[in-house]
Amino acid sequence: MTLKSILIHPDPRLKKACDPVSAFDTELARLADDMLETMYDAPGIGLAAPQIGVMNRLIVMDCVKEEGGTPDPMVLVNPAVVWESEDRNVYEEGCLSIPGQYAEVERPTMVRVTWQDVDGAVKEQEFDALWATCVQHEIDHLNGTLFIDYLKPMRRQMITRKMQKYKREMARE
Numbered sequence: 001m002t003l004k005s006i007l008i009h010p011d012p013r014l015k016k017a018c019d020p021v022s023a024f025d026t027e028l029a030r031l032a033d034d035m036l037e038t039m040y041d042a043p044g045i046g047l048a049a050p051q052i053g054v055m056n057r058l059i060v061m062d063c064v065k066e067e068g069g070t071p072d073p074m075v076l077v078n079p080a081v082v083w084e085s086e087d088r089n090v091y092e093e094g095c096l097s098i099p100g101q102y103a104e105v106e107r108p109t110m111v112r113v114t115w116q117d118v119d120g121a122v123k124e125q126e127f128d129a130l131w132a133t134c135v136q137h138e139i140d141h142l143n144g145t146l147f148i149d150y151l152k153p154m155r156r157q158m159i160t161r162k163m164q165k166y167k168r169e170m171a172r173e
């Protein structure tokens with residue numbers, strides 16, 4: 001397994017819609033493993049392929065946060081929300097591509113999602129609470145949407161300026 005470097009906003013690759021995955025081969029399985037390892041290492045609870053510069057519809061997540069909890073790694077290929085609840089809740093979201101920045105985002109409390117596993121088998125499941133927020137946040141990445149896109153323009157611009165400064169500082173090191 002290989003740790004991948006995570007793109008930091010602003011980056012044009014984080015603003016693009018990704019292509020569906022069509023080849024369910026060993027390369028895809030390896031990519032999913034690398035993404036999980038990169039996510040756990042960060043650490044984070046979700047990661048989308050475009051965040052490592054791979055422009056395909058693939059996300060990984062594991063929202064088990066309790067210390068000593070059994071890990072529940074999930075790999076979702078070509079995921080799509082097929083139903084969402086009218087109930088909405090608010091979570092303070094962050095993103096591995098926008099380190100150190102957090103903001104409250106309102107989303108449907110529950111969603112039903114279909115996807116394919118790394119072998120191409122079709123799956124369907126309902127997600128709620130943190131898992132629902134996470135899966136929606138990650139699917140957004142596949143459409144070039146970031147959580148800061150839900151914020152007021154002023155706040156979004158402030159975060160973007162902070163990230164530009166952060167990237168300049170990182171480049172200097």
Ligand SMILES: [Zn+2]
Binds near residue numbers: 095096097137141
């Ligand atoms: Zn994110």
